[in-house]
Amino acid sequence: MWSGVLPAVTSKFKEDGSLDHDEMTRCFGLQMDAGCDGLIVCGSLGEGPMMTLDERIAVMRTAKAVSGGKPVLMTVAAASTRESCEIAQRAATAGADGLMVVPSLVYQTNDAETVATLRAVAEAGDLPIMIYSNKIAYRVDVTPALMEELASDKRFVAIKESSDDIRRTTEIFNRLGDRYAVLTGVDNLAYEALAVGAVGWVAGLVCAFPKETVAIYRLMKEGRNAEALALYRWFRSLLDLDVSTYLVQNIKLAEALAIGSNERVRAPRQPLSGETRKRVESIIRAAMEVRPALPAFG
Template sequence: MWKGVYPAVTTKFKPDGSLDHDEMARSFSLQLDAGCDGLIVCGSLGEGPMLSHAERIEVLDVALAVAGTKPVLMTVADASTQASCSLARAAQKSGAAGLMVVPSMVYHTDERETVATLKAVAAAGDLPVMIYSNRLAYRVDVTHSMLETLAGDDHFVAIKESSDDIRRTTEILNAFGERYDVLTGVDNLAFEALTVGAHGWVAGLCCAFPAETVAIYKLVKAGRYDEALVIYRWFRPLLDLDVSTYLVQNIKLVEAIAADSNDRVRMPRMAHEGERRSQIESLVKRSLDTRPALPSDLHLL
């Protein structure tokens, strides 16, 4: 159902902290025009937990307005299952194509609680669900046995695999075949995951460099690994910025430089300054200076 490149888009703010609908529409359109297969809104990159439910639906509506026939997924990530169910229902009402669901944000659920929460949110939204498994950031691991239990529920169609263990992709595919679409959620493991069979890439630095992200995916799927690897090796220092406590500030700063956007964030996050900002600015400028040419036949893949 969800194969290809799905950027986890950033949420844009005006100087007064309110949502910047126009800049979001422009940024989201850049992703789609570059060949991305859909959008995922209000995740960690989209600062979802820092937004009210009403604001999250606003962001969703902006994405839906520019996405046309391409799917837009709402990230559901709240402290309580009750709140997650409420957001899932609101997203379904607004026209989301699906949900990307984080089992628990604050309390670290056990296996029984994780499965029950995912099932409750899926039932509330009555939409296809991508399970977001990220044991590092959220300390809740959606394990093989949980996927086995959830396989009997048709709402669950995909998994964003962010365990940071590249073996997981093969293990899921070996165990479940094509039951779940497996999308890698770790930017600097994307080439590795795609080459062992991942169906897609939930991408972060794609927000600033969508054409390169799409090129890597298309070339891998066409079996043109050497060409994909040249781009990936160039991209790797930037992709490393996705694996950080400061991933939101990192990627928004890259967007500000490479995509003519801005790096406004919502507190408690604060935009980079000083040495950290200078390091990222230097990295982006070096990357732009050495940006590889993309194959001319990508549009045919």
């Protein structure tokens, strides 16, 4: 459950702004067909904070219907601990297999507050948890020291490592051994993280390029690093689109061009326009023009 390629899927909307479950079913199915190992719903890329709790649960249920028994994780990301606990409770009742938990979405918690919040969510949901450590986006750093403090609670099983510092992955292993499953959460550091021991990839561009993402992961696990690196170098310009304020719009544009989906987003976001759109579209189209054939892998 805590290894492999886990897409942080986008959420799909109709023209009137309501959830498009038919399109999510199609797009989530493409992830499963490509060999992804589960689905993570309603994160930053999935625009979870722009949804009501009922909508988040509905997206999760759609993912569960498509996943074929593979794990579906609900993202817990809210301004208050109270709301985070409510999300965790509702997700557990609705059948989530686990949670990916952002310690604090708005307020920059100190170490004691971070630990207290994570423990409260664990108690509320009573599900396996992947701690989302992303000091860049959320300004809260779940350090190896805090991971060690939480290690006595077996519900904390994995780390989505998104500090943007590749040294952090090795620091986690050196301090905590194999206590946690470490997954990389930064698309354009994925090869590097897998090379130093990460066991999974919480991926973004996988939404538009699932087969290539799975191929890189599987090749790395088979020790075929040179083949994985060649594919990763082709992919790199696309993966950079994940590390952006506009990652949602970037990836939805990639989905529109690569898998025929749409670019609809929840306000205040708007689809890319003007020179920014031209630049991103040119990156995507240029990569697609030289899209490599994929090697066979196990």
